[in-house]
Amino acid sequence: MSKNLKLGIFGFGVVGQGLYHVLEETKGIKAEVLKICVKHPNKKRPLPERYFTFQKEDILENPEVDVVLELIDDPEAAFQIVSTALKKGKAVVTANKKMVADHMTELYDLQKKYNVPILYEGACCASIPIIRNLEEYYDNDLLSAVEGIFNGSTNYILTKVFAEQKSFGEALTEAQELGYAETDPTLDVGGFDAKYKLCIILNHAFGLFVNPDDVFNYGIQNISEFDIKIAREKGYKIKLVAKSRKIGNRVVAMVIPKFVNEKSELFKVENEYNGVIVEGAFSEHQFFIGKGAGGYPTGSAVLSDISALTYNYKYEYKKTKQVSNLELSSDIELTIYLRFDDPSLIDKDDFIKILEEYKALENQYIIGKINFSKLVSAKWLSSPKVNMILMHNGDENHR
């Protein structure tokens, strides 16, 4: 029979409150909130005072607490809480993607050492059960690629900018007001949030432990009206895409804006939705769409982890045991669109081949083939007056 779990929660923001309400309205789950640890003593809160504490020991040192839910913003404080909880033999559920991505190795070791699970489905694409799905692929060579839209707020922004001709700033403010955006918008807009999720997925898909700093991310902050016009003319939308592909013993991974045409499954993933494509040897092609942001979808994923703990579920990390010489690689040819106003800003010699060139008074662009390793180290890419977008078939030749 399933256990009646006692929960201690850290953080009571969008996700914490979402979880509380989901839990409250879900009679089928036997779990009870004992304490909620919060930072600011003076904030007004929608629950009676007796639930709240400002001392983390009230949860971490409380022998009654079975499960610690870590739902705070600060990744380093979160790691302190989570590692202490695991050392005390408490199961952990977290939705903190940066914390998990930054400390994957330590969290893996702590779980093994203290024989206690940590689950983090809510950290990846909220309502899409992607980690559990990837755990169902038992060998890393049975998976060839995971690709998708992993960030709800940038997808919301791009949808609004595209469909409703809103300005970038206007759409961002709207996303923040709706609770889809991280407190620091550069985390979303710069592709960092999607990258943390990708790093977690790289582990469950291929068994790789990667440092997020080693994975390339390029955001949507430089997208201009001109870029959008070009996309429209070509029948594309622009989506911020997280990609990973296993090629022999190399894994290529990146977060990058991409032109997608209507044949792509990602074309129709709009607003705060996320979409994930999984290419496997036997199931071949699976596609998942679901809400990727917001307190309720994330709360519901957290609840699903709590429920899994009642039957002693834990991630098996099977693929980490199969990895021998697998490594992250940037040796792949990409076809990119590169827009700039002044040709002195960029270096065409970095390209293997220029396929198209366009010049007008205020805008120029080239479409060309470039090695990913060259792109990663290109100085011109950091200019705010330059924008880069992966072509819709930008790495097709490697499929």
Next chain:
Amino acid sequence: MSKNLKLGIFGFGVVGQGLYHVLEETKGIKAEVLKICVKHPNKKRPLPERYFTFQKEDILENPEVDVVLELIDDPEAAFQIVSTALKKGKAVVTANKKMVADHMTELYDLQKKYNVPILYEGACCASIPIIRNLEEYYDNDLLSAVEGIFNGSTNYILTKVFAEQKSFGEALTEAQELGYAETDPTLDVGGFDAKYKLCIILNHAFGLFVNPDDVFNYGIQNISEFDIKIAREKGYKIKLVAKSRKIGNRVVAMVIPKFVNEKSELFKVENEYNGVIVEGAFSEHQFFIGKGAGGYPTGSAVLSDISALTYNYKYEYKKTKQVSNLELSSDIELTIYLRFDDPSLIDKDDFIKILEEYKALENQYIIGKINFSKLVSAKWLSSPKVNMILMHNGDENHR
């Protein structure tokens, strides 16, 4: 640690062979095939003879066998095997939708009585983990609807008929040759296969035990060139859709051909793929696409069940315990397209309202509102010269 499971398999057709190869190539799973029980002693088989037996006792009475995989065609023989296995304390994995749908109550009782799990993810939409996903919704009132394309072979046929102007018979033969179609094609084409899956889903979504005979199914066998022409003119595709929706304490369920337009997520689900839309209170709208037929996708779902057994997973059937006055109902208004050549074949008085009428020399159709309970009992619906298709917004007013 996960157990090393010993498997006894019944049946070595498309799914059995698919499973064997998936298992063979999946080093990450510790499970071993002990015996395979087959019916025909003289068939040529791709494995050494020592694997095979023609006596079911060699598996059912073998104390070494932990898990019985039931992968045969005949639902009644399958139920005998499965119920015996459960009584002997052996876990069961099956992909037999008709058997599970027909015997849901008995299987539920056997599991409880003998405290041994039966898993059947492979019975519903092959590579889409729909049952496990529905198990993650803990209360039936947190789910409002499950709808989708549940049958790969009819979707393959409709895709070919639509996109490649193939004839119905030609497309069916092709689907059978590819191993997507059931041995008896009326199971697929008549919507029975989709209905069995829907019945299983009705249990895991809403907690209902239903007799498949009580669920309405209308197939695609009467679709004519004219219907396809009309669909094209209106910008629709025809999809065979399984639908269920909870409205208060009633659940409406049916399998029915439906016009879908490009705004529907099902529009792009083509060939042997299945697609399932889940509407939930907290995750709101999830959509899953994956291969819905074929030995490998089904084998991979079966393997995922085998793996789940290594950590003692079982379905919780939480919603069956929450059901008090929930019942299957056909009291809902539908908007349907009805085509016929002779108006004496149908009875317009059955309709609440006729919205459109079209007459030509050889074909006539009406589009009108009708109560579902009226439709279910309409005699004219059994005429092979009549065809009925649900309009794309056919029950929208109840959403």
